[in-house]
Amino acid sequence: MISNHIFQTSFEDLPTEIFLEIFAFLPLRELVKAFSGLNSYIDLIIESMTDIKHVVTYNDVNAIILLQLRPTQIGHLVIVHAEKVDFTSLINLRSLKLNFGTCAQFDSIRPKYFPILEILHIYDMLCSSSKDNSRPIIDLLEVILSNGFPQLRVCTAIRIGTLSFSKRWKGSPSLHSLCLGMKTEHDQEQLRSACPNLRRFVNGRRSSIDLPKGDEEWKTTTSLMTLIEATIRIIDNPSDNHYFIHPERAVEYRNNRQTYYKKALNSMLIYGRPRY
Template sequence: MNDNGVTRFEDLPNEIFRNIFDYLTIRDLYRTFVGLNIRVDTVLRSIDHVSLTLWSSESANDPAIMFFASQLNRLMVVNDGIETIDLTHFSNVRSLKLKYPSNKQMSQLLQSEQLSYLEYLSLGFVRDLSESSITDKLHRHLFSNGFSFLYTCTLVNTPNPAPNWSISPNLRSLTLLGPVTLSIYNAILDSCPNLVRLILHAFIDKSIVPPTFSSHHFLRNLSIQITKWSTNKMIDSLLMQVPKLQRLHVKMLPPVASIDFSQLASILSERTPRLCRFDCDMMIYKYTIDTDIVHHLHPCFMRIQCNSEYGRFHIFTDNNDKL
């Protein structure tokens, strides 16, 4: 407060500064406050939990980003043209999402000690596969505890299991958007013994007899989109490894001839006795069983509904919890 009894901006306590700064972007903070005085610069340097989304290569060279680079804990790179960005500048980032990762960025993920502290990692589609070995090395690094603090991961490009994969004990949630076979599914479960949640967006495998496997006792939530449905034995092959599963979501594309719900109920009862929620979304051409009968085949089938659409039957579960 000055001699006239007027409170000036620089008279405000640091807590008020931080509250004000929370409403501004890092570019606004840099252009408005950096260099104002030593005290304000000190407060700016103390800000943590800073998030940033990069949309263009020009923004990657913004001095505001370089000023706050070491304070960023969440970074998303959206544009596939931002290949020159040096990820190692962001030494404290804990959440990283690369929509179109370049080979250079994947190499930085492999080589940077600072980036090994990531807790969340999302890697989008790798367009340049001229050096596919880098992608394989990164997947091997990931599934061999190279990111020992990693808790949640999303991958678009399908990992190729290697004999020298070890384990990633801290990984709890994994989403795979590319095609996944039964052998990859088995390798994931072996490599991630404490995995709780697994989402597979494109399961495709003609083989219904799994190789040797060990039961996975921590997986509780499995969501799977099956692109080629042969018989319920495919579901059986997946579930025999996860006896403590509690939630299962199955989506099928494209439409199939029919589903034996009685057999499916038996598989669920035998393989997943702790299952408490089953969700489905599928189109079938032949539906010969009454929905009321389906409801009584398994306790988790109570929410199954059926609508006739364009000569096919849409089997789905509603959002009302009747369990």
């Protein structure tokens, strides 16, 4: 006899693993806004997460409050022009991007606060003088390039000036990708020797890696395809060719898209998958 009962499955009946997969794509603000407070089961799942993405721009009060309320849950952080942010309580931070940080913020990037940091991107500084600029950078690089962050594999330091190799840099075997402005070829070779496992090195002295400011397509995103599509649109737009570090790549792209895709994706895999 066929039963007339219809079994309905509700949203809450999904296994925890599915929720974690879904929530992993959402930044903290969207996660809290969309799902927090629905019921105790989902709240417990959110509370258990320790690898959430978060963005703070221009001293956004709500974003700062969220950071303060959930410090141990943030694994990936982007800070842009937000000098009021203290992020030293984020002990589970694995990825940090700091754009226009203060001297105090640069001084706070230390292993005692971020023992499992894997990816670090720093751009520009908000300091009152060039003398103020140099000290935090020199101190931070000494920590980075002396294996202070034993899990750090990707480091980018752009628009912070050019540097000579320091004998105080003891080496960092964990680094796989590094962008840093070195003054001479000899300095660069010494740096490579100190970091024997480098797969990718970009000398910031010779390459301008600035992204077009104000372009909506370059906002932070969790979608790899969005990044690729935005890159392709810029390549295909002749009026924007001045953004390219190497104009010959545009020619290579037009002549052989498949080769370009493979090189671009291989570079991304080495450099680090987009996480914000």
